Amino acid sequence: EAQVTQNPRYLITVTGKKLTVTCSQNMNHEYMSWYRQDPGLGLRQIYYSMNVEVTDKGDVPEGYKVSRKEKRNFPLILESPSPNQTSLYFCATMPLILALQGSYNEQFFGPGTRLTVL
Amino acid sequence: DAKTTQPPSMDCAEGRAANLPCNHSTISGNEYVYWYRQIHSQGPQYIIHGLKNNETNEMASLIITEDRKSSTLILPHATLRDTAVYYCIVGVTGGGNKLTFGTGTQLKVEL
Numbered sequence: 474e475a476q477v478t479q480n481p482r483y484l485i486t487v488t489g490k491k492l493t494v495t496c497s498q499n500m501n502h503e504y505m506s507w508y509r510q511d512p513g514l515g516l517r518q519i520y521y522s523m524n525v526e527v528t529d530k531g532d533v534p535e536g537y538k539v540s541r542k543e544k545r546n547f548p549l550i551l552e553s554p555s556p557n558q559t560s561l562y563f564c565a566t567m568p569l570i571l572a573l574q575g576s577y578n579e580q581f582f583g584p585g586t587r588l589t590v591l
Numbered sequence: 592d593a594k595t596t597q598p599p600s601m602d603c604a605e606g607r608a609a610n611l612p613c614n615h616s617t618i619s620g621n622e623y624v625y626w627y628r629q630i631h632s633q634g635p636q637y638i639i640h641g642l643k644n645n646e647t648n649e650m651a652s653l654i655i656t657e658d659r660k661s662s663t664l665i666l667p668h669a670t671l672r673d674t675a676v677y678y679c680i681v682g683v684t685g686g687g688n689k690l691t692f693g694t695g696t697q698l699k700v701e702l
Contacts, residue, residue, distance in 0.1 A: 477634070
């Protein structure tokens with residue numbers, strides 16, 4: 474079964490305590506990305522990756538890091554979380570060929586991670 | 592990137608057709624229109640997409656105007672489980688590096 478998994482699903486933490494949200498997919502997709510979703514702002518892209526060792530900034534990258542050492546994993550790292558990073562986070566994947574075409578009909582989203590930073 | 596405009600909310604009676612409009616007046620000639628929906632904080636789910644012609648699948652129909660400046664997603668027989676936020680998105684061509692979701696339309700299907 475095609476799956477995108479995120480861990481943890483829920484996390485409450487404190488300001489400044491480094492955390493990592495993992496994303497893993499079993500569809501052999503090259504393209505992966507992270508979004509955050511906030512009330513009234515819709516989904517905003519944080520970072521994306523076209524393939525292993527290739528990452529780039531999305532619309533709201535400040536305060537986040539990512540890495541892509543393996544094709545299946547794309548962790549999101551918050552080195553020093555702040556309360557304004559309290560949000561609902563989604564990981565998404567798709568085949569690279571479709572991403573390059575701008576064809577987003579096969580983008581799979583993970584179940585989401587609800588993060589609260591106190 | 593072409594931006595989209597959608598009404599913030601709509602109501603629909605169960606069993607009736609839900610027609611969700613979207614304006615994308617700055618769409619480029621080779622950009623597709625995509626529709627996703629999100630049910631209560633779950634990950635967004637792809638519904639349908641199109642370029643010029645009307646499209647239909649098992650979930651919905653997509654009607655795109657001839658000038659491509661607007662489109663309508665039609666759920667022919669809405670059910671309570673169709674209550675969700677519906678996003679209209681225009682795909683970026685070339686780099687495919689950014690997919691921008693707006694605020695969408697909150698569809699509420701009621702008895």
